[in-house]
Amino acid sequence: MSRRNLLLGAGALFTLPTERARAPERASLREAAARSGRRFGAAARAEQIAAEPDLAEALLVECDALTPEISMKWDAIEPEPGRRDFSRSDALLRFATENGRALHGHTLIWHRSIPPWAEAALAEGAGWAPVAAHFEAVLGRYGNEIATWDVVNEPIDTGHRMDGLRDGTFLRAFGEGYIERAFHEARAHAPGAVLFLNEYGLDYDIPVERDRRYLFLKLVERLRQAGAPLGGIGLQGHLDLRKGPFSEPLFAGFLRDLSGFGLEIHITELDVREHDLTAPPLVRDRLVAEIAKRYLDVALDCAAVRAVSTWGLSTRHSWLAIEPEDLDFYWRLVGGQGKGPGFNRGLPYDSDMRPAPMREAILAAFERRPLGF
Numbered sequence: 001m002s003r004r005n006l007l008l009g010a011g012a013l014f015t016l017p018t019e020r021a022r023a024p025e026r027a028s029l030r031e032a033a034a035r036s037g038r039r040f041g042a043a044a045r046a047e048q049i050a051a052e053p054d055l056a057e058a059l060l061v062e063c064d065a066l067t068p069e070i071s072m073k074w075d076a077i078e079p080e081p082g083r084r085d086f087s088r089s090d091a092l093l094r095f096a097t098e099n100g101r102a103l104h105g106h107t108l109i110w111h112r113s114i115p116p117w118a119e120a121a122l123a124e125g126a127g128w129a130p131v132a133a134h135f136e137a138v139l140g141r142y143g144n145e146i147a148t149w150d151v152v153n154e155p156i157d158t159g160h161r162m163d164g165l166r167d168g169t170f171l172r173a174f175g176e177g178y179i180e181r182a183f184h185e186a187r188a189h190a191p192g193a194v195l196f197l198n199e200y201g202l203d204y205d206i207p208v209e210r211d212r213r214y215l216f217l218k219l220v221e222r223l224r225q226a227g228a229p230l231g232g233i234g235l236q237g238h239l240d241l242r243k244g245p246f247s248e249p250l251f252a253g254f255l256r257d258l259s260g261f262g263l264e265i266h267i268t269e270l271d272v273r274e275h276d277l278t279a280p281p282l283v284r285d286r287l288v289a290e291i292a293k294r295y296l297d298v299a300l301d302c303a304a305v306r307a308v309s310t311w312g313l314s315t316r317h318s319w320l321a322i323e324p325e326d327l328d329f330y331w332r333l334v335g336g337q338g339k340g341p342g343f344n345r346g347l348p349y350d351s352d353m354r355p356a357p358m359r360e361a362i363l364a365a366f367e368r369r370p371l372g373f
């Protein structure tokens with residue numbers, strides 16, 4: 001995709017360039033991010049990049065950094081004990097480094113990506129050895145080339161324990177010290193990396209997310225006090241138009257509290273889940289862009305926020321997409337007519353790899369906050 005196509009795609013919705021009076025060429029997201037002293041990235045999969053040149057090109061135009069959407073997770077790397085498959089992560093790293101882009105390591109520990117054999121072993125008292133071997137294998141291979149890592153993903157869950165820790169495999173096997181231990185284990189294999197704690201559901205002004213923010217802050221405080229080598233906070237930023245009010249002052253206050261720990265903050269998995277796929281596309285795009293802009297305006301007012309990544313660049317592959325075989329069912333469910341656009345539209349590019357209004361929203365949010373503002 002050429003710059004001109006990029007401009008025209010975005011321009012169709014925001015400005016109408018004519019032959020005589022063309023709008024000035026707009027920056028790419030990575031250029032806008034750089035002017036704001038930040039970096040922009042997206043989650044990606046090597047096999048999709050290899051198969052889809054338009055995706056590869058858009059990623060290179062827009063992104064400083066890529067996050068492996070699936071391939072670096074424990075179940076993807078080691079489906080059977082000791083049989084490790086690094087091929088897709090190697091391919092993504094090659095694509096990134098050959099093009100001068102970074103990878104963000106995702107993710108060493110996550111309750112949803114434990115291979116079944118390890119799940120069973122940990123439950124049966126195998127101890128820390130499988131975790132240590134996994135960290136050693138992954139960080140031993142990539143620890144020098146990848147500078148930032150999600151070490152623990154999504155440890156918070158409300159409604160079970162006073163400390164808000166998820167009642168899952170790791171907690172049951174190792175007690176509440178497992179998070180701190182994971183950070184030390186990661187540090188041992190990647191001495192120079194910035195180690196992140198990544199979490200979702202910290203965005204909205206609704207009771208469960210108020211609780212989650214409080215519990216998350218307490219967890220960060222405990223890890224800092226215990227001397228865990230925590231260097232960064234990942235806020236996933238999976239926005240959701242079904243969830244209810246977003247409060248700028250509340251979110252700003254949360255970011256202020258988080259900044260107090262002196263850690264860098266990344267928005268790691270930004271996207272928007274829609275609530276009505278039957279609304280006219282222009283209405284849907286406006287709602288998506290509006291919430292992304294409101295969220296990022298607050299986030300980028302916070303100096304500790306150093307990077308923004310979307311969870312995928314194009315809705316073609318979003319985890320929020322409805323599978324084609326489920327579309328008819330969906331339309332019956334919502335009482336809609338006909339086929340219509342079935343994809344969730346909450347990413348910067350549409351499924352035909354054309355820039356969507358959310359891209360403009362991200363661009364405008366970066367441009368509102370140039371360096372030294």
Ligand code: G3I
Pocket residue numbers: 069070073112113153200236269319
């Ligand atoms: O490709 C196979 C397909 O052939 C098969 O028919 C189908 C049946 O289940 O599975 C397909 O693979 C799925 C893959 O997504 C591709 O769609 C996997 O089962 C599924 O587990 C995988 O889900 C990924 C999920 O993490 C688990 O790894 C999502 O793509 C990915 O977007 C999601 O990402 C997470 C972040 O890591 C953490 N934060 C939340 C975020 C969204 O859930």
